[in-house]
Amino acid sequence: MSKNIKGKIYDIQGFSVHDGPGIRTTVFLKGCPLRCPWCHSPESQEFQTELNWLNIRCLGIDDCGLCLGVCPRDAITKGPVAQNAAGEDIVYPLVDKTKCNDCGLCAKACKAQALYMCGTDRTIEEVMHRLLRDKPFFEESGGGVTVSGGECLCQPEFTRELLKQCKENGIHTAVDTTGFVKWETIASVLPYTDLFLYDLKCMDSSLHKQATGVPNELILENIKKIAAAGGRLWVRIPVIPLFNDSSGHFDNYGNFLSEIKDAVDLVQLLPYHKMGVSKYSRLLRNEKVFVAEPPSDKLMEERKKQLESYGLPVRIH
Numbered sequence: 001m002s003k004n005i006k007g008k009i010y011d012i013q014g015f016s017v018h019d020g021p022g023i024r025t026t027v028f029l030k031g032c033p034l035r036c037p038w039c040h041s042p043e044s045q046e047f048q049t050e051l052n053w054l055n056i057r058c059l060g061i062d063d064c065g066l067c068l069g070v071c072p073r074d075a076i077t078k079g080p081v082a083q084n085a086a087g088e089d090i091v092y093p094l095v096d097k098t099k100c101n102d103c104g105l106c107a108k109a110c111k112a113q114a115l116y117m118c119g120t121d122r123t124i125e126e127v128m129h130r131l132l133r134d135k136p137f138f139e140e141s142g143g144g145v146t147v148s149g150g151e152c153l154c155q156p157e158f159t160r161e162l163l164k165q166c167k168e169n170g171i172h173t174a175v176d177t178t179g180f181v182k183w184e185t186i187a188s189v190l191p192y193t194d195l196f197l198y199d200l201k202c203m204d205s206s207l208h209k210q211a212t213g214v215p216n217e218l219i220l221e222n223i224k225k226i227a228a229a230g231g232r233l234w235v236r237i238p239v240i241p242l243f244n245d246s247s248g249h250f251d252n253y254g255n256f257l258s259e260i261k262d263a264v265d266l267v268q269l270l271p272y273h274k275m276g277v278s279k280y281s282r283l284l285r286n287e288k289v290f291v292a293e294p295p296s297d298k299l300m301e302e303r304k305k306q307l308e309s310y311g312l313p314v315r316i317h
């Protein structure tokens with residue numbers, strides 16, 4: 001039964017005012033085919049439920065240590081002496097992710113919930129039950145439900161059914177997408193999607209691939225097809241220093257978006273910020289994290305004006 005279709009979800013956030021018009025509840029699905037180094041929700045990237053660790057909750061091995069000895073794969077050992085937020089010496093557990101298979105036993109043992117599992121399988125029925133609670137706020141504010149990720153269209157069956165049920169309950173729907181999915185998948189959610197929040201990260205395909213791991217041809221093709229099929233769009237451009245923030249790059253955005261401007265209700269410029277950086281340590285990953293200074297207000301205003309000169313409605317996020 002469709003109500004029993006399960007999606008892997010890492011968060012449901014109410015009272016969101018950034019993910020479409022009005023007050024919205026955003027359902028975040030796990031898994032993404034892209035690996036943007038500036039990603040502010042790296043916990044969304046992997047498709048499976050995974051172990052996370054939040055140092056500010058951890059009591060340390062000397063005062064707690066409940067996680068030591070529970071791992072059947074010997075992935076948890078004593079780490080070196082570090083400093084906690086109060087500047088005190090503390091010994092944290094060290095998790096070797098190359099040995100860990102995300103079984104969750106240590107998260108069960110951790111009473112402080114410093115170790116916790118990110119990603120829960122939830123049915124359509126369970127999620128709808130949660131969403132319907134917020135319906136009065138949607139009605140009051142002209143809001144609705146946004147399905148986001150990760151890339152929510154990588155769980156197409158769940159996303160489609162969730163959108164369908166929202167529409168059946170008179171709720172406005174938005175899909176937040178990278179656009180890096182088969183056109184058939186997008187076409188299958190089109191009848192139930194009032195608005196697409198569509199990321200355009202970079203107009204140069206080789207640069208796009210270098211940064212995110214995938215080229216952009218499919219993404220550009222799909223946005224044109226959505227426009228041609230009558231879909232409505234909020235285009236989201238993350239403004240990333242030394243990547244896509246040049247005047248020449250924004251002329252490329254302007255020229256491309258001019259072709260589909262009748263379908264574009266808004267272009268949102270999202271200045272790069274460092275919020276995601278601290279999250280990488282929670283994921284127990286050792287990868288190199290992209291860090292840069294955020295673009296200045298002056299630059300953001302200049303790029304806004306530049307796109308407006310192409311007749312596009314633009315807002316800085």
Ligand code: SF4
Pocket residue numbers: 057058059060061064065066067068093109110111112113114115
């Ligand atoms: S059980 Fe939790 S709180 Fe205790 S040391 Fe381990 S991670 Fe920290």
Ligand code: SF4
Pocket residue numbers: 051070071072073074075076095099100101102103104105106107
């Ligand atoms: S989740 Fe990973 S570290 Fe924790 S007990 Fe399971 S295998 Fe060990």
